[in-house]
Structures are given as structure tokens and as C-alpha cells.
Amino acid sequence: MSAWGRSAGWSAALAAALVAVVVASAAIGPVRIPPIEVVKAVLNAVVVPAGVETTPQWVGPLMLPSVDLAYRSPFAFPVNGVHEQIVVGVRLPRILMAALVGFALAAAGTVMQGFFRNPMADPSIIGVSSGAAVGAVAFIVFPVALSATLTLPVVGAVDLALSHGAGVSLFAFVGALVAAFGVYAIATRHGRTPVATLLLAGVAVQTFLGAVISYLQLQAGESLRRIVAWLMGHLSGAAWSDVAVTAVVVPPLFGVLLVYARDLNVMLLGEEEARGLGIAVERTKRILLGAAALITAAGVAFAGVIGFVGLIVPHMLRLVVGPDHRVLLPSAALAGGSFLVAADTIARAGSTELPVGIVTAAVGAPFFIYLLMTREVHEL
């Protein structure tokens, strides 16, 4: 079977597993809800566009038709209203956030391990997580009101304001990209970016940013607790708006990575040979690094630093589906989604909620050790 065929098969199976994990997770919590009710509630929440309505609207001299989509719900199962509210309003956004973040981190981790030809590479290797942490922590310690009033021609004044949570995410996202770009710029000379230099620059920048984070924590005072919670990784408080933003950002970036999956395979032979096989090496490296940094930043911006997903999930899947990135990348991403949903379910299932980062590390590391000891692991 062709590689893309195998890829589709594994993806379908792992997507089904992800759906099952999501449903199971939504059923678990202080209020037990039967899985069938979960499915019905989710289906009830599905809306499809049913038509377009336009209403003429005059803005100054211009007639701007205001376009509204009419939606309709195709399903109307009888479901307990409280259950429906718990599933759709409370649990589902958090669960989907976990799925998206796990997906993004595992995809980025897979690409980084291949890119660096180093089994210890993970999404944070080029400073993305440290940069996000500095951005988030800085905003928590020195919050600024993020509001602005834009005066646009025609439309008039528009008030823009970000909630505190959105501010943290925005700063984390920007911090992640600044750090990643900094590492890239440090490692690049004469248009070439040697992978080994990139790795070392990443270590150096991460160390430096770690010092910045420690200093900020000393200055934190009251907000130290929130900083620690953010640094450990968390998914509580995810709202539908957060999910929507992440769901818009992650899939296109994943698409870019997938398009370059075959090039990444060839890059594993070494840059010189990849060049000989027709790969535009430096350009491919820039695209892979850029997309992996962005997708990681999108993941950590909302959820904080969640370790181990991007390190362990690609390893596990490589043992199962092999090293071909056309198969490995979608498989690892989907499995990463399932893994983080499951880990977050454990995190919130107990009497006191744990940061999900603790769960991923506590569950993931022993499982990884088990894999190392029971399976023959080649020079991964």
C-alpha cells in the first residue's frame, strides 16, 4: 500500500479513537453522564448553515447589506437540559482545547525530532515554550489594560478590548514567536542555518529565558500562584472563543507540515543528500521551523507549558507506524490529541484538580520507560 494510503488508514483509526476518547471524557466528571447522552447533546449542538439573509443597512452614504447566516439544527434529541448544558457549555470546550493542544504539540514534536535528527528534540527546543512562558508571566506580573479604540473611516469607532486571559495568551503567543525567531536568527549565518547550531542556540536561549522567568517569579508577589499554575500547564477555563481561535490556527499549519512530510523524510538522510535529491534545503528548513514554531505557539499560548506530549507521543507512534512522516505526522498528531484529552480528564477527575502538565509527565514518562524496556528501540 502506498504511504499516503497507509497514512489515511492510520488517520481514520486514530481519529475514531480520538472521538471515542472525547465522548468518554465528556461523560466523566462530578456529574456522571451516560456516553449516549453525551453524543446526543453534542449532536443537538451541531448547527448547519441553512440560508443567507441580507438586510439593507445604510452606513453614511454607503449601502452595506448586512449578511446573516441562518442556521438550523438538524438534530433534536431529547436530552436532560442540565446534562446538555454541562456537556456543551462546560466540558466540551475544555476537551476540544485539550485535543487541539495535544494535536499541535505532538505534530510539532514529530517535526522537531525529524528536523533535528535527535530523539530528545521536542516542540520547545527552539525556545518556543520558554518564550511563551516569559510573555505570559510578564503579563501576569505586570498586567496592562489591553483596550484600544480604533477609529476607522466609514465604520466609525470600534472598541477593542481583551480579557485578562486573552491578554496572557496573546503575550505568550508573541513571546513564543519572538524567542523562536531569535534562536533562528542567532543560528543563521550567510543564509545557512546549521541544525547543530540551531540546537545549541535553542539551549542557550532557553537557559536565558529560564533566568528571566525565575526573576519575574521573585517579583510576582500575589500573582505567583497563577504563574506557577500557568507554567505547569492547564486547560481549565478554556472557553469556546479560545477553542475557535485555536481551531482556526492549528489545522492550516498542520497542513503545511503534512505537505512537507516527504521532504522531511529525505532531510533525515542529511542535508547534503537531501539537496542531491532535489530538496531546496534551506527553504524547507525555514518553512518547517516556522510552521512548527507557530503551531507550538498556538498550543502553549492558551494552555501553558505542557511537557512530554510533544516528546513522548511521536516516539510511541514511531514505534507503531514507523518513521515515514507521511504516516507518522498525522498519526502522532491525532494520538497526541487523544493523549492530552485523557490526561486532562485524569487531571480534573480527582477531588482537587491537578495541572495537566503534572499528569502528562507522571503518566507519560513511565509509559515511555515501559516502551523502552519492552520493545527493541533502535537509534530513534
Added chain:
Amino acid sequence: MTAESPTVSGSERFTGDDPAPGTADDSAPDTADDSAPDTADDSAASAVDPAGDTPPIEVSDLSVSFGDVPVVSGVDLRVERGSLVGLVGPNGAGKTTVLRAIKGTLSPDAGEVRLDGDPAESLSPREAGRRVASVPQGTNLAFDFRVRQIVEMGRTPHLGRFDGHGPDDERAVREAMDAADVARFADRAITEVSGGERQRVLLARALAQETPSLLLDEPTASLDVNHAVRTLELVRRLVDDGRAALAAIHDLDVAARYCDEIVVLANGGVRAAGPPEAVLTAETLRDAFGAETFVGENPATGSPTVTAFDEADGEGPRGSLGSRRVHVVGTGRPAARVVARLSAADHAVSVGVVPEGDAAAGVAVDADAPAVTAPPFAAVPPERRDEATALAREAEVTVAVGKTGETGEAEAESASESEANAAVLAASDRIVRISGDADRGVDEDELLGAVHGGSGGDLTGEGDLAGEGDQVGEAGDIDLPDRRD
């Protein structure tokens, strides 16, 4: 340096049995990759001239340096269709650097590389990947891809971003795996195969690329003798089918046997280029490698065979002692070795009288040394004896191998030959007698030392005492010069 390569057709070569029955003809892809699916947008492909006189690989005035250290400069090189060019030279001469410049993985400081007539710099990596494929010395594969997957990667330059493998790709991969004899372990992980198998996988990958040109960097370095021959026979067949190949080769005998042309790279530049017979000479090799070599003819293949000797300190042409005119008397392999070693040390050697067809006579021919021969098992004609005597008289030293010239003592000599050689020895200024024991061989240091008249241990004292005075002076200098730098 850009001499047209005289193409030696495959039939003239010693090819032995076809090492891969059934795969030979159908596995060697057609002349060029014109039949390969051209999915690319590059219009440059149309500039490829399949039958014309544009050489697939042309390097002109190439200079490369790493930082301030120049590696090669002014290299000119040309590989024609149907020609296998061997790149030889000492370690660090820049063979791999030249190959990398052709591949485009390093950019030259000066000069130009043209692939099928187009400057390599103007080609996209993809287009370059469809014109030239390379087999690297080794590879470090960190992830356990299957062998088949590695070979399939050779198709990369032929595939568009979203293309799957079509029938052409499948065929190319299958043929490449058969040709390189890796099909047997196609489903094993690359991390689980041996070094030699891995090297053949890389060859298969390059073949799957179906390019008109091949670059090989030490293609046989880690192969067993069987697969080394199979690999080169395969390359030879591909070349005979019209491809161009450039191979960096350490083994001079291998280069001589398979290449149409040899380019000697040393001290940062091309030292010699041309057919193996013309290039592989003791002088060229001494210049390039700084080694004393004897170039003979391989009796099994008829191609030149190079034997290198360790330079004894203070001896040889670049020591203070200089070249001597030496006459050798003796027969068989011991005498042959003496002739080879002395001529490698740049002494002017002559031989005789030896029976026709004797090993020593054969080596003398290879060494371009005058040899006086006589019909075997017959009386030595007087004119031959006089000829040999004349050669011995003009020589500074005569080396007598074994008990030659002593009637009834030298086993290999007839009475007539002993008598003739005794006359030759009698005419010599100075005689050095070397043990002719075939089992013990010839002690090189002893031989060279003795020829220079100094420290040799096996002098029999038969020498002419008139030369003794010089010899002592010369012997004192023996250890001074160090020519190994």
C-alpha cells in the same frame, strides 16, 4: 586536462561472468532519463541534449576553499557520455570536495560546474537532482526506515509535491533494487543491515534517480570483493549504455581496471589526466602520492596494477643518494621483485641474461627496463651474453640474485646461463649479492641499502673495492634526509 576520453567499449574489458544474471540488460535504464516522467515546470530540462556533444559534467577552473584554506584550485574536468572517469589522489587531495561542488552542496570560490551544458548554479535543486545522482561514502540514518523506503527516496526529484509513486517510479525502484542486489532485504530496516549492504542501498537510491550522470564517492570502500566487482561492473554497464560517471576511487588497480580515464588530484590541483595506462606511471604517482610505486600489468585483467613501497629512509630519488644505474642478474620471482623494487625507487634498471618468459623479464617490460633474454633451455647466444655484459659494465652496481652465475649452484639456471651470467658479473664494477630464497623474499631495506653501498647487510664482499671510499661517505648521509614531509 579536458582531453576527450577514449571510450573503451565493454567488450574489450575483462568482465567475467555476468554477476547478476537476468538483471543486466533490463536493469540498466535507458541512456538518459528522457523517459522519466517530467512533472516539473523547469523548462531547463528541454535544454538537455541527449545525443549531442555537450558533456553531462563539465568543470572548469574550479577553486574551492574552506575559510582561508584552499582545498582545490583550477580544476578542469570533463565527463562524457559513455565514460567512467576515476578521480584518484592522496587523502585530503580534494576528491570529495570536487564531487560536492558538482553536486552543488558547496559553492565554489571560482570556476564553474556545468551539468548538461547548464551552469549548475542556475539549476533548481530538483532539476539538478534529475541530472546527477550521487552515492555518498556513507550515511547516518538515525531513524529506521526500510531499505525500500530509502530507495524510493531516489524518486524525489521526479515527483511533484503531491504526487504518489506511479508505475514509472515503481519500475525504477524495482530495477534499481535488483541491479544493486538489495531486493532480498528490501523490507529490513536500514539500521539493521551491514555497512556494505547500506552502501549498496545508497547505490540503489542513486540508480532509482535515473539520472544521466552518476557521482560515486568511494563506491566500493566498504564492500566485499564480490560486491565491489559487481558494483563496478554495474557502473561500467550503465556507462556503456551511455551514462556518464565520475568516481572518487582510492584503489588505483580498481580505477585502472574500470575507468576510461583517470584524473589525478593532488596538492589542490589536477596533476594528470588521461587513460589509465598513460596516467598511472611511477613518476606521476610519486608526484601525487609521494610514494615509491611499481606499475605493472595485472595478468588477470591486463590493466595496470600499482604496487606501493614504503620509502626506506635516505634512499630513493629524493634522498641525497640519487638514482643509480643498476644491472640485475638472476631469474624467477626473487629477481622480479628486485627489479620492481629498484625501479620503484627510481633506479635505472637493466636485466639479463634471463630466459624468455621469466618473471624477471616480464617485470622488466612493465618497468621499461632493458632486458636481455635468451631462449629457455638452450645455449645462450654469445651476442646476448655480450649485450648483458655491456649493460653490466655501464651500471654502477650489479645485483646478483641468488646463486646466479655459479655453475651447478643456481637451481633455475642451465649451465649455459650460469656461464653467461658469470661473465656478466665479471664485467661489473661492484656486485651486491641478494639472497634468492623465494620463501624469505627480498629484504627491501637490505637491497636498497646495499645498492647505495652503505648499510645493507647482505653484501658478500665480492664488491669492487674501488667504489668503497664513496660508499662510506654516502653511507654517512643515509639517515639525514627525511623525505616524508
